[in-house]
Each structure stands twice: as structure tokens, then as C-alpha cells.
Amino acid sequence: MSIASTTQQICFLVLSATTVVGSLGVVLLPNIVYSAFLLGGVFLSVAGLYLLLNASFVAAAQILVYVGAVNVLILFAIMLVNKQETLAAIPGLLVRRLLSGAVCAGLFALLLRVAFTTTWALPGPTPVGEEATIRIGEHLFTDYLLPFELASVLLLMAMIGAIVLARRDVFSTDVITGEPADQGLIEKDRTPLLIEKSAPAPTLLSKP
Amino acid sequence: MADLFLAAASSVTTAASAAEAIASGLGTGALALQLNAGAIAPEVAVLLTLVVCLVVDLAGEKAASRWVPPICYGGLGASLVLLALQWDSPLEPSFLGSFLADNLAIAFRAVVAASTLISLLLSWRYVERSGTPMGEYAAILLAATLGAMFLCGSTDLVSIFISLETLSVASYLLAGYMKRDARSSEAALKYLLVGSAAAAVFLYGASLLYGLSGGATSLATIGVALQTSASPITALALVFVLATVAFKIAAVPFHQWTPDVYEGSPTPVVAFLSVGSKAAGFALAVRLLVGCFESFDAQWKFLFTVLAVLSMVLGNVVALAQTSMKRMLAYSSIGQAGFVMIGLVCGTEDGFSAMVLYMAAYLFMNLGAFACIILFSLRTGSDRIADYAGLYQKDPLITLGLSLCLLSLGGIPPMLGFFGKIYLFFAGWADHQYLLVVVGLVTSVVSIYYYISVIKMMVVKEPQEASDVVKAYPAITWNLAGMQPLRAALVGCVVITAVGGVLSSPLFDWASSTVAGTPILQQAIAAAAIAPLG
Numbered sequence: 001m002s003i004a005s006t007t008q009q010i011c012f013l014v015l016s017a018t019t020v021v022g023s024l025g026v027v028l029l030p031n032i033v034y035s036a037f038l039l040g041g042v043f044l045s046v047a048g049l050y051l052l053l054n055a056s057f058v059a060a061a062q063i064l065v066y067v068g069a070v071n072v073l074i075l076f077a078i079m080l081v082n083k084q085e086t087l088a089a090i091p092g093l094l095v096r097r098l099l100s101g102a103v104c105a106g107l108f109a110l111l112l113r114v115a116f117t118t119t120w121a122l123p124g125p126t127p128v129g130e131e132a133t134i135r136i137g138e139h140l141f142t143d144y145l146l147p148f149e150l151a152s153v154l155l156l157m158a159m160i161g162a163i164v165l166a167r168r169d170v171f172s173t174d175v176i177t178g179e180p181a182d183q184g185l186i187e188k189d190r191t192p193l194l195i196e197k198s199a200p201a202p203t204l205l206s207k208p
Numbered sequence: 209m210a211d212l213f214l215a216a217a218s219s220v221t222t223a224a225s226a227a228e229a230i231a232s233g234l235g236t237g238a239l240a241l242q243l244n245a246g247a248i249a250p251e252v253a254v255l256l257t258l259v260v261c262l263v264v265d266l267a268g269e270k271a272a273s274r275w276v277p278p279i280c281y282g283g284l285g286a287s288l289v290l291l292a293l294q295w296d297s298p299l300e301p302s303f304l305g306s307f308l309a310d311n312l313a314i315a316f317r318a319v320v321a322a323s324t325l326i327s328l329l330l331s332w333r334y335v336e337r338s339g340t341p342m343g344e345y346a347a348i349l350l351a352a353t354l355g356a357m358f359l360c361g362s363t364d365l366v367s368i369f370i371s372l373e374t375l376s377v378a379s380y381l382l383a384g385y386m387k388r389d390a391r392s393s394e395a396a397l398k399y400l401l402v403g404s405a406a407a408a409v410f411l412y413g414a415s416l417l418y419g420l421s422g423g424a425t426s427l428a429t430i431g432v433a434l435q436t437s438a439s440p441i442t443a444l445a446l447v448f449v450l451a452t453v454a455f456k457i458a459a460v461p462f463h464q465w466t467p468d469v470y471e472g473s474p475t476p477v478v479a480f481l482s483v484g485s486k487a488a489g490f491a492l493a494v495r496l497l498v499g500c501f502e503s504f505d506a507q508w509k510f511l512f513t514v515l516a517v518l519s520m521v522l523g524n525v526v527a528l529a530q531t532s533m534k535r536m537l538a539y540s541s542i543g544q545a546g547f548v549m550i551g552l553v554c555g556t557e558d559g560f561s562a563m564v565l566y567m568a569a570y571l572f573m574n575l576g577a578f579a580c581i582i583l584f585s586l587r588t589g590s591d592r593i594a595d596y597a598g599l600y601q602k603d604p605l606i607t608l609g610l611s612l613c614l615l616s617l618g619g620i621p622p623m624l625g626f627f628g629k630i631y632l633f634f635a636g637w638a639d640h641q642y643l644l645v646v647v648g649l650v651t652s653v654v655s656i657y658y659y660i661s662v663i664k665m666m667v668v669k670e671p672q673e674a675s676d677v678v679k680a681y682p683a684i685t686w687n688l689a690g691m692q693p694l695r696a697a698l699v700g701c702v703v704i705t706a707v708g709g710v711l712s713s714p715l716f717d718w719a720s721s722t723v724a725g726t727p728i729l730q731q732a733i734a735a736a737a738i739a740p741l742g
Binding site for chain 2: 110111113114117118119121125142143144145146147150151153154156157158160161163164165172173174175176177180181182183184185186187188
């Protein structure tokens with residue numbers, strides 16, 4: 001075994017261990033700030049795996065998009081909405097956790113079994129290395145042209161939706177009749193799903 | 209674990225070989241390659257409408273409420289006309305195999321576009337009454353339509369995923385559109401979480417398919433590759449892909465999101481989700497299962513049979529206990545999806561055309577029912593079934609319309625739904641799917657019980673037994689902006705539901721020519737016909 005392949009093996013093991021442990025931490029830690037930072041670590045180690053596979057463009061995109069944008073955005077959101085709030089205890093939380101743990105373990109066992117029983121076509125095709133960017137560009141303007149263009153519609157719509165949900169200068173009247181409106185469902189007099197049944201639901205009438 | 213990563217490694221690097229294949233294709237037949245971009249002309253019409261709506265919306269809310277409705281009618285109408293012009297045109301894959309405008313795609317895209325048009329007709333008054341911006345509402349709904357329409361014709365895993373996400377993200381936004389209402393936000397959050405999980409599962413399945421076919425994303429190529437691979441990993445990919453399809457069409461046990469999302473979302477959005485989104489899900493099911501997993505015919509048919517039986521039983525039985533109209537229609541739509549799946553499981557010519565026919569019938573009868581409950585909630589602010597008591601005294605139009613649509617959903621002759629359902633059961637019986645047909649018949653009877661109990665609530669009660677809401681019923685006026693389109697949609701849907709059954713011959717012709725003009729369905733029918741002999 002040459003030095004190069006040993007190094008590669010060690011890098012792979014370290015990166016995989018970071019990914020697995022980090023993602024377990026993301027899911028299991030109670031503090032959301034730790035989870036967010038660990039998520040950044042997971043994204044970085046996945047980028048490292050891409051580098052090992054000679055896919056440098058994908059690795060760079062992973063760092064730029066996931067670590068640079070998505071993860072930072074998550075951290076911003078956490079810092080902006082860092083409100084201390086004691087949530088009511090969920091009944092039977094332990095049973096629920098055990099159940100979901102069992103389901104996840106079952107799925108993991110299934111995936112492992114399939115991964116070990118399948119005969120993989122190894123080694124895969126040789127990586128194109130630096131040419132990858134050219135290949136991706138060719139794909140985007142030939143056979144993946146339609147999804148590429150459709151993605152712009154997706155982004156446009158996501159942007160509009162984010163603005164609609166976030167904006168504050170809401171008009172609180174019906175444009176046609178001028179009656180007051182509350183941006184809620186028209187169907188009013190039902191039991192709210194989230195709010196406790198004992199607590200009176202906040203209504204327009206209850207205000208003095 | 210290491211194997212998994214190595215597999216990922218091979219799938220990343222196989223992109224290179226796929227690129228080589230493309231490059232050689234470009235080299236040999238560069239002149240022959242054409243985009244055939246005309247195939248997506250209907251989608252372009254929807255896209256232009258979307259952009260124009262956004263531009264008009266810049267002029268302020270008053271201008272938007274004046275101009276957005278006619279723009280949407282024009283755009284969606286143009287889209288429907290362009291779809292009609294594509295009918296039976298010679299088949300050429302467009303965008304180098306990303307999209308195929310066969311008759312199946314055209315039929316389902318027409319169902320989607322029509323469901324958007326009718327949902328928009330129902331929406332205007334609702335949106336204005338709740339004080340939410342109208343231009344953006346129309347734009348997001350049109351984006352959802354665009355995603356659903358592309359989904360119906362996509363023949364490539366990447367196109368399928370992007371259009372699925374366009375549809376889903378727009379649906380999450382629409383579900384949470386009444387942002388000051390906790391129920392709406394809850395619906396959006398639940399839909400987002402479950403939907404993201406489903407999308408992740410689809411991606412996993414798609415990546416397995418990509419690896420199995422040696423780096424192909426075209427469904428036809430993957431279908432060929434799957435014929436020679438009988439490993440458990442293909443079964444795993446099938447299950448993952450099937451889970452996503454079942455999530456989109458809300459089949460049991462992937463239905464948990466449906467009741468809460470339907471209850472918390474704005475009602476016109478529910479109307480779109482229950483028809484447009486579901487039609488796109490069925491088109492996706494046909495493309496993936498019939499077009500790609502044809503060598504795993506027995507397996508997916510068995511899984512779909514289980515899903516159909518569970519959907520019919522659970523949807524129709526749980527609907528009995530509901531007190532909210534929207535929730536009842538949510539469970540009823542789960543049951544209806546189970547009926548449509550009978551047609552897909554058959555895999556015969558009759559089965560496929562019954563599926564298309566029932567989807568078209570479902571469009572009119574379900575949207576007609578939604579038109580009635582939207583009108584009722586606009587006038588009373590309620591959607592409890594108990595509040596409908598004694599309604600015939602005060603509002604004969606809603607009573608008549610809702611009764612006809614619910615009877616049609618239950619499958620009472622001579623409504624449109626009866627012919628759709630009888631065709632489905634006939635096709636199932638002819639294909640020896642006795643279990644499905646018997647379960648379908650029994651659950652139909654159950655469904656008739658809860659549909660009729662709503663009608664009984666409206667019609668049979670004496671005036672003094674009427675609910676407080678009905679006793680305080682406002683005077684019926686149609687002069688507000690947005691009420692006339694609502695009335696037009698209501699009357700149109702109810703008339704088609706009531707009369708369409710008797711005059712359904714063109715619909716039958718349309719459904720069978722849909723199947724005749726779709727190569728993947730023809731192949732599946734031919735394969736099914738040969739199988740018993742060989």
C-alpha cells in the first residue's frame with residue numbers, strides 16, 4: 001500500500017467519522033446553537049469527501065452554498081429569534097423517542113444490509129478532475145437545460161414567498177369593502193389546533 | 209458504511225461518462241438535435257402570466273385586485289388552448305429528453321391548468337376578505353401550476369425533482385398564506401417538514417437509480433438498465449420512489465399530513481391541492497412506475513394494491529367521524545385517491561383510461577363541492593358540518609350544488625362520478641382485481657353514508673332546527689368583486705357534474721384517445737397482454 005493510498009484512507013476515515021459524529025450531534029444535542037455549528041462541520045467534512053473523490057467543483061460549491069450561505073443563515077435566524085421560552089412538556093416523550101429511534105435503527109439496518117449484499121461495480125469510472133466544470137456547463141446547456149431554467153422560477157417564487165411571509169406593512173382591511181381583516185382563515189369559530197383549549201383564543205373582540 | 213461512500217463516489221464520477229456519451233451524441237448528430245421547445249408553450253403561457261401578475265402588482269393592491277383576475281383568466285385560457293392544439297401531434301422528445309408531450313402529459317396538464325383556473329375563480333373573494341395580498345397569491349399559485357405541469361411531462365430524474373420541488377415549495381407557501389392564523393402556520397410547517405422528508409427520500413431513491421443505470425437520468429434508459437438488475441437495491445429504490453409518489457397523492461400510510469394541512473390551509477388552496485397536486489402525483493406515478501419500473505411490474509402492483517386498499521378503507525371510514533367539512537373532504541380525497549389507484553394497478557387499456565376519466569370527473573365534482581363550502585364560509589365564517597343544518601331555507605344554490613357534487617363523489621347515478629367509478633370497477637373486475645373492486649364497492653357505500661348525512665343535515669331539518677349560523681344567515685348578494693367568478697365556477701362545476709354523466713361520451717373518447725396517444729402506456733398494455741400467454 002503506497003503512502004498516497006494510505007493518506008487517502010486516513011482522510012476518508014477522519015472525514016467520515018466527523019460527518020457521522022457531527023450529524024448525530026446535530027440531531028441529539030438540546031442546544032440549537034451547538035447543532036447549527038456542528039451542521040457547519042458536517043457540511044465541511046462532506047465537502048472534504050467530495051475533494052477526495054476528485055470533484056473539486058462540487059466541493060467548492062458545497063462550501064460556498066451550504067457553509068457560506070445556508071449555515072450562516074441558520075445561525076442568523078437563531079440569533080435573531082433567540083427567545084427563552086419554556087415549552088410545555090410533551091406527554092410520553094420517552095416512548096416517542098424510543099419509537100423513532102427504533103424506526104431509524106431499522107431503516108439503518110435495512111440500508112446496511114442492502115449495501116453489503118449488492119455487488120457494486122468497483123472501481124467506478126475515472127474522475128475527470130479539473131474538466132468537471134466544463135462537463136457541468138455542457139450538461140446545463142444541453143440535456144439539463146429545462147430543469148436549469150425551471151430552477152430560476154423556483155427561486156423567484158421562493159423569494160416572493162419569503163417576502164410575503166416576512167413583510168410587516170400588511171394592510172388590515174378588505175381592499176374592496178374596506179372592512180377590517182386579520183389575515184386569518186375565514187372559517188373562524190373552531191377549536192384552534194395548537195392553542196390550549198382552556199386558554200381563550202385571542203380575538204379581535206376580546207381587546208378593550 | 210465505507211461501501212456506501214464508495215458507491216457515492218462511483219455515482220459522482222459516473223457523471224463524467226454520461227457527459228462523454230452526450231458529447232459523442234452531439235458530435236455525431238449535432239444537426240439532428242432539436243430542442244422542440246414548442247412542447248412547453250402552455251407552460252410558457254403560465255410563466256408569462258405569472259410575470260405579468262407580479263408587474264401589475266407593483267401598481268398597488270387596488271390595481272392588483274382589478275387587473276390580476278383577467279390576466280390569470282387570459283393566461284390559463286391560452287395555456288388550455290395551446291394544450292388542445294398539441295393533442296395527437298407527432299411525438300418528439302423535447303429539451304434533449306427532459307420532457308415529452310404525449311397525450312397522457314397533455315391530459316394531466318389540462319387537468320392541472322383547469323384546476324388552477326377554477327381555484328383562482330374561487331379565490332378572489334376569499335383572499336380579499338382575509339386581507340392578504342392578491343398579486344402574490346396568484347403568482348405563487350401559478351408557480352405551483354407550472355411545477356405541476358412540468359411534472360406531468362418530465363421524463364428525466366432531474367426535471368422530475370426540480371418540478372416536484374417547485375410544486376411543493378409553492379404549496380408550502382400557499383398553505384401558510386394566512387400568516388396571522390396559527391392554524392395556517394401550523395399547516396405550512398407540518399407540510400414543509402413532511403414534504404422535505406419525502407423529497408429527501410425521493411433523492412435517495414433517485415440516486416440509487418442513477419447508480420444502477422450507470423449514470424443515466426433519463427427514465428427510459430433507467431428502465432432498460434433495471435431489466436437486467438434484480439438485486440435488492442432495485443427494490444429499495446422502488447420503495448423510496450413509491451413513498452414519494454404516495455406522499456404526493458396522499459395514499460395511506462403516507463397521508464398523515466393531509467387532514468391537518470387541508471384544515472389549516474386557505475380553502476381555495478385546498479381545492480388546488482386536492483385536485484391539481486394530486487393529478488400531478490398520478491402523472492408522476494405513471495411515468496415512474498409504468499415507464500421506468502416495468503420490469504418490476506408484480507412488485508409495484510402489489511405495493512400499490514396494498515396502498516389502494518388501505519386508502520379506500522381508512523379514508524372512507526375515518527371521514528365518517530369528522531365534524532369539519534374541510535377535514536371530511538380531506539379524508540374523502542384520500543379515499544378517492546384509492547379508487548383512482550385501481551385503474552393504475554390494472555395496467556390494461558380500460559384501467560388507464562378509467563384513471564384519466566376519473567381524474568377529470570374528480571376535477572369538476574370536487575371543485576364544485578369546494579366552491580360551495582367556500583361560499584358558505586364567506587357568508588357565515590364557519591365550516592362545521594353541524595352549521596349547515598337547515599340551509600335549504602336560506603340558500604338553495606349552495607344546498608343544490610353541494611348535494612349534487614357530494615352525490616357525484618359518492619357515485620350515485622346519473623352523476624358524472626357514477627360513470628367514472630363504474631368504469632374503474634369494470635376495468636378492475638375485467639383484470640381480475642377482485643379484492644380491490646370489492647373493497648371499492650364496500651367503501652363506496654360507506655362514503656355514500658357520510659355524503660348523504662351532510663345532505664340530510666342541509667335538507668331535512670325543520671326551520672326551527674336550523675343552526676344558529678343559518679338562522680343569522682346574511683342576505684344573499686353577488687355584487688362584491690370576486691363573487692361573480694365564484695358563482696360562475698360553482699354553477700359551471702355543478703352543471704358539468706350533473707349533466708356530464710348523461711353526456712359523458714366525449715369524455716370517454718377523450719380518455720381512450722389519451723391512452724392511445726401515449727407510447728409508454730401502449731407498451732405496458734402490450735406487455736400485460738402477452739404476460740398471461742408466456
